Structure formats: C-alpha cells, structure tokens
Amino acid sequence: MSRWREKYIEADSEIREKSPLVHHITNYVVMNVTANVTLAMGASPVMAHDSQEVEEMVAFASAFVINIGTLSPHWVKAMLSAGKKAKELGVPVILDPVGAGATSLRTEVSNRIMTEVCPDVVRGNQAEVTTLAGGVADIHGVDSLESGEVPVELFRELAEAANAVICVTGPIDWVTDGSRVLRVENGDPMMSNVTGTGCSASAAVAVFNCSGLPRLEASAIGLAVFGSCGEVAAENSQGPGSFQVAILDALHNAPGLDLGASLRISEL
16 A cells, blocks of 8 residues: 555545534635535534634634635635644644735735634635736636746745745646645646636535644645545536536545545655
C-alpha cells in the first residue's frame, strides 16, 4: 500500500467515524454546495455568520473556513472575530480569498485576515495567491487568467512568511508549507464549468484538516480526493448539471471507490 493511500484511508475513516463540525462563513453563491460537499465527505457543516454567535459556534468546530466571496461589513467583522477565536482555541482556520486582486476591497480584506487572524491554510487560485504574496496577478472577475510558468517559489516564500500551508489550485495543484512542496495532479476540466468548485475544494481541505494529519499532508490529500472524485464524476455525467450530482455521489461513496489508488500526489 502506498504511503499516500495509507494516509488517506486512515484520515477518511477518522472523519467518517467522528463526523467533525466544520464552521463556514462563506458566500451566498456556494453556501448550499459547500455544505453538501462537507456532508458528503463525512463531516458536519454549519453556516453561521452572525457576529453575535460566531465565536460561540467556532468553539464547537474542528475546522473553520473563511470564504470572502460575497463581502459586507458585518460579514468581515464576523470573519475576524471568529477567526481570532478559532486561533485562540487551536481550531484550524482555512482562508479562501475569493477574488483577491480583483478589487481593492477583496484585496484589503484578504490581507487583513492574513495579518489579524493568521490562517493555518490558504486555498486559492494562482491569481489570488499571487496577490497575497505581493505579486501582480491577471484576474477577471473572481477567475484567474494566469498562464505560463507557475511561480512555485513565490508560493513557498508566502507559506514561510505567513507560517501557513498555501494551496494553489488549477490544472495542477501546489501545496507548500514553505519547506516541502507537494504537487497534486487529480481533477478534470469539467470542474471549471461548475460554479463553486474552488470553494468546494476549500471545504475538502478543511474536512481533511479535521483528521489529525499534519496540515501539509491533510491539505494535499483533501485536494487530491476532491479532484479524484471530479474524475469519477466526469465519467458518469453528460454535462455540468449532472456533474454536480455525480461529484456529490462520488464524495459520499468514496470509501468504496478505492480512491487511495488514484491519488496523484508527488513531492518536489
């Protein structure tokens, strides 16, 4: 049994046995989708964003996701409040800086969360992560238009400076803690035709960060499992509509699909 397959099986069993709570402060577009992805992977989602309850709610959680997709002042307040409380309690914080670099507000809020909360994991596309690293990114709306050589060294430097695991998703996913760099090659082009796929990848990373594995390995396995289920879904669907159903089914049925044998994770 390969090292990654063994780690995946152990982590997946732990998650499905304990059904850890994952607290999301996320956006209106994907709230239902990411809740269902979290459920399908064996965890329990809660989508609480009122500042009057978020600190109390995050205290029950095994992971906390901050997704800035639809921003408003009261949501930013709740994100910062819950994020700081999570760090105080040792609950891993996963930041999805949706559209960082597209507008000054998104960039400012992302940088503020990086500074004030200090997330344990950041999951974004190349343009978003490049923006957080202080680089110049090519972005349209909330979608990355980056092409050409991937600046892996820039991601590694950001991970080291932020003391966080940085996950950059795209045709190939990159995961680094500043020391080690992992390459994840699971996924299917159909995933880019369905809204919320990136946000769902952040949910998958959060779920596996409840497993007890080290952050770097948990994050890489979460991305690889989500991408592998995307491959299964693409084989069993006719377009983006049926794909959304098929990927939820694949995530739910993952223990019987022998996904461990299909995880394509390598270390540079």
